[in-house]
Amino acid sequence: AYAVDLARYCVRLDALLTRILGIKTTYRAPTHLYALPRAQLGQFIGPDDNNAYRISTYDNTVVAENEPAPDSDFWGAYFGYTATLLASDERLHGPDWYMLGVPLVFADTRYRGNRVQLGVVTEGYAVLLGGRGGSLIPMRTFLGMKRADATAAEHKIYDAQAWALAHEIYLESWHRADFNRYLDLLHEGSDSGEAFKSSFKVTYEQLDKEFANAIARQAYVYTMQVPADPPSSAPPSSLSAAEVSGRLALLAVRYRKGPDPVRLASEALQLDPGNESALRALARAQLSRGSYADALAAVDKLAARGGSAASYADSGDVLAGLAQALSDGRATL
Numbered sequence: 001a002y003a004v005d006l007a008r009y010c011v012r013l014d015a016l017l018t019r020i021l022g023i024k025t026t027y028r029a030p031t032h033l034y035a036l037p038r039a040q041l042g043q044f045i046g047p048d049d050n051n052a053y054r055i056s057t058y059d060n061t062v063v064a065e066n067e068p069a070p071d072s073d074f075w076g077a078y079f080g081y082t083a084t085l086l087a088s089d090e091r092l093h094g095p096d097w098y099m100l101g102v103p104l105v106f107a108d109t110r111y112r113g114n115r116v117q118l119g120v121v122t123e124g125y126a127v128l129l130g131g132r133g134g135s136l137i138p139m140r141t142f143l144g145m146k147r148a149d150a151t152a153a154e155h156k157i158y159d160a161q162a163w164a165l166a167h168e169i170y171l172e173s174w175h176r177a178d179f180n181r182y183l184d185l186l187h188e189g190s191d192s193g194e195a196f197k198s199s200f201k202v203t204y205e206q207l208d209k210e211f212a213n214a215i216a217r218q219a220y221v222y223t224m225q226v227p228a229d230p231p232s233s234a235p236p237s238s239l240s241a242a243e244v245s246g247r248l249a250l251l252a253v254r255y256r257k258g259p260d261p262v263r264l265a266s267e268a269l270q271l272d273p274g275n276e277s278a279l280r281a282l283a284r285a286q287l288s289r290g291s292y293a294d295a296l297a298a299v300d301k302l303a304a305r306g307g308s309a310a311s312y313a314d315s316g317d318v319l320a321g322l323a324q325a326l327s328d329g330r331a332t333l
Contacts, residue, residue: 002066004236006033008229009072010081013109015227016116017082020170021092021102022180029088030059030310033077034251035066044251044258051076053084054254058313060084061254072111079107094183095192096147100159101166111226118222119171125160129215136212137161140204143182144192164215171222174214175200175207242268246277253284261285276307280314287321292331296322 010033017023036044044063045052051064062084064076082103086092093099108120129136137145137154142161150158168174178200185195200207239247249264261281268278283298299315325331 002035005072006035006074006077007236009074009111010077011229012111012116012227013078013081013106014085016109016118016224017085017106019227020118023085023092025089025091027089028085029055031081031084032059032061032247033081034061034063034247035077036063038065038067041065044255046257051080052255053080053087055084055088056313058310060088061251063251063255073108075107078109079103082106091187093187095143095186096145097142097158097162097165098183100147101162101164102170104159104163105166105170114226115223116226118224119167119219120221121219122163125163126219128156128160129164136208138204139207139211143196165211167219168211168214172214172220174210240272242272242275243277244268245271246275246281249281249285250277253281253288262289274301274305276302276305276311279305280311283318284314287318290325290330292322292325 010031014028038050041050041063051062053063054061062077062080064074064080080103083099086094086099086102094102104122104125105119108122110117110120136142137157142158142165145158147155147158147162169176169179182195182199185198186192190198196204202210245264245268248259249261249268252258252261252264262285265278265282265285268275269282272278279298279302283295283302286292286295286298295318299318302311302315322331326333
């Protein structure tokens with residue numbers, strides 16, 4: 001029931017984001033949600049984080065804590081789902097403040113029956129911004145700034161400002177048309193300064209003053225009708241024990257942390273010798289260890305069984321890695 005609710009609410013969030021952000025593309029990369037106990041989650045992504053995500057050319061992975069959430073408040077899953085949706089499609093990409101701020105805003109989405117609350121204020125950010133006065137990062141710097149370039153002291157205010165700016169644009173419609181134009185020009189290759197001049201009728205300094213005034217006023221929480229669920233093509237089914245071990249092995253390979261992926265994959269293959277997830281994880285793990293013959297054997301087994309696009313993509317990556325090892329003289333035929 002927990003897994004079904006988590007998936008259902010993420011699909012509903014997708015429909016809301018499509019409407020609010022004006023997403024035109026209908027394609028969605030396959031997304032795998034891992035909801036894990038706190039202790040197990042820490043093995044994969046570290047003890048200080050409660051959610052993480054990764055994207056690849058063919059799928060997305062979101063990892064979050066499975067702590068029981070009140071009603072439908074799956075913060076970590078919503079953050080990861082929104083972030084991967086934006087990151088996995090070139091048409092939805094944007095600057096760092098956008099890629100962080102939009103997921104932060106919609107991570108606090110809360111469903112209540114057939115209604116959904118959007119724009120719930122994140123108290124920590126509101127308190128931090130409320131005490132900043134005129135010491136926000138100036139828009140001239142902030143809009144083109146990468147989070148990695150912020151100092152350690154600036155990280156908290158950067159995150160809070162990204163959240164507040166996304167909240168103002170997409171829920172309060174503050175300079176919405178200007179920012180839409182600005183982001184479109186960035187997609188077309190303009191730099192931040194050129195895009196700003198072509199999109200806004202105010203200066204950076206005027207925008208700073210307006211933004212400070214906007215975040216000083218009371219924020220609104222918006223309520224919308226929950227979108228209708230799309231028809232389901234198949235009823236939900238439980239994963240087999242082999243598939244659980246295989247998917248955890250893939251997670252360990254993806255994050256390069258946690259339990260030994262070769263051990264997990266081997267456990268899965270003892271239960272199901274043709275398990276695709278386990279063979280994918282085994283091929284990648286053996287390649288990274290330099291066990292080239294074992295990596296090739298796993299790819300051969302994947303080829304013999306056929307499989308998904310992800311299976312072919314993993315096999316292609318491993319074969320390319322084997323070719324490179326041969327070229328470098330680290331392996332021989």
